[in-house]
Amino acid sequence: MFIRKTAERNPELVEAGFDLMKKGLILPDTYVIDTDRFLANAEKILQEARRQGIDLYFMLKQIGRNPWLAQKLVEMGYPGAVTVDFREAQVMMDHNIPICNVGHLVQCPRGFLKEIIAYGPEYMTVYSREKIREISREAASQGKVMKLLIKVADLGDLIYSGQSAGFSPDQLPSLLDEIDSLPGVMTGGVTSFPAFLLNDQSKELEATHNLETLMKAGEILAARGVTDININAPSATCVST
Secondary structure (H helix, E strand, C coil): HHHEEEEHHHHHHHHHHHHHHHHCCCCCCCCCHHHHHHHHHHHHHHHHHHHHHCCCCCCCCHHHHCHHHHHHHHHHHHEEEEECCHHHHHHHHHHCCCCCCCCCCEEEEHHHHHHHHHHHHEEEEEEEEEHHHHHHHHHHHCCCCEEEEEEEEECCCCCCCCCCCCCCCCHHHHHHHHHHHHCCEEEEEECCCCEEEECCCCCCEEEEEHHHHHHHHHHHHHHCCCCCEEEEEEEEECCCC
């Protein structure tokens, strides 16, 4: 997907990959990463986010969920990982990497809840009442309270194929009532994807309608007295393809 930009900005990486393949030192489907460039970019992103007052989590599914790089990012100052599904969470857990959010693309399966809740992610993304109740039961049995990121979606939002899920702003009041009534869970914020997209014509990263939905949902949470609201606004690609 990003091969053209990679070849343009880091041709040495592409050349190294071909060379390693020709010499039989790597196999097909191997991730070849310029770790110096990777970490330098991560540092620039982190510093700019701090200047803007934005909290960043890292996500490594695009580079094979690499735990060595995850540890380097934690040492750099990133608070922890976004694990979009339980398989990625397992990799991070096996290497003692803090998890800030789990379940953004795929909610944690029932059979994994005991393990992940015991590990203690900061937030768990939810987009069904059934999953909220499952998390509530397991967290309460462990004497924990899990912060939930509620996935929201409304008319006009951009929803990718296979990701049609979430609560409309109109559904939030009754959902918040239910969460308040359950043990082991609390409302931590809202999320949607993608909140930003690169405009290939203007070459600018622009807000989608999803961000408007997120902000509307955040206002509903604030009006209900929810404090320390996490408005989780991930971008899709920020590189022209």
